[in-house]
Amino acid sequence: MINSKQKNGILSESLAMTELIRNNLPFAIPYGSFDEYDFIVSTSLGFKGIQVKTCYMDNSKNRFIVSLCTTHRRGGETLKNKKYGDNSFDFLVAVCHEPLTYYIIPILEISGRRSITLYPDGVPKSSENNARYTQMNNLEKYRNAWHLLS
Secondary structure, three states: OOOHHHHHHHHHHHHHHHHHHHOOOOEEOOOOOOOOOOEEEEEOOEEEEEEEEEOEEEOOOOEEEEEOEEEEEEOOEEEEEEEOOOOOOOEEEEEEOOOOEEEEEEHHHOOOOOEEEEOOOOOOHHHHOOHHHHHHOOOHHHEOOHHHHO
16 A cells, blocks of 8 residues: 555656656656666756655744655665765755745755755745855755756
8 A cells, every 4th residue: 555655755756747848858767666766857968867855844944854865775785764975866856745846956966965955935034044054955046947957
C-alpha cells in the first residue's frame, strides 16, 4: 500500500513533469530507480539529471523545509540519511504544493546540506536582516527559474 509521503512524492514528480512540458523542456524518465535523479532533461549544455523533492510546511516558523537526504541501496547495503553530493544530480526541483511554487536549484548551491528552507509566501520580516538567513537560505532567486534548464 502506498503511504502519504509516497503520494506526495508522486504528485511532486507529476507537477514537475507538467512544468517541464509547459516550458518546452524535453526530458526522459530513467528506467528503474537506481540513481539519485528522477529525470534527465535535455538542455543547451547537454543532458542534466534532475532530482524532485517535496517541500513540507514547518508551521512553527512559517517556512517550508526540503530534506536533502536520501535512502538508497547500493551493493546490498542500505545507505540511510545520505546527503547528496556534488555529483548526485545537476539540479534540484523543489515543489511546494500550496502555494504551488517551484525552485530550480543547481546542486552546487546545496550539496552536502541536510535540508534547505524556502519561503514561497515571502521571507518573514524577522529573517530578512538575519545574517544566517542571508548566508544559508538565499535561494529565492531560484523560484520558478526554469530558464536554467534551457
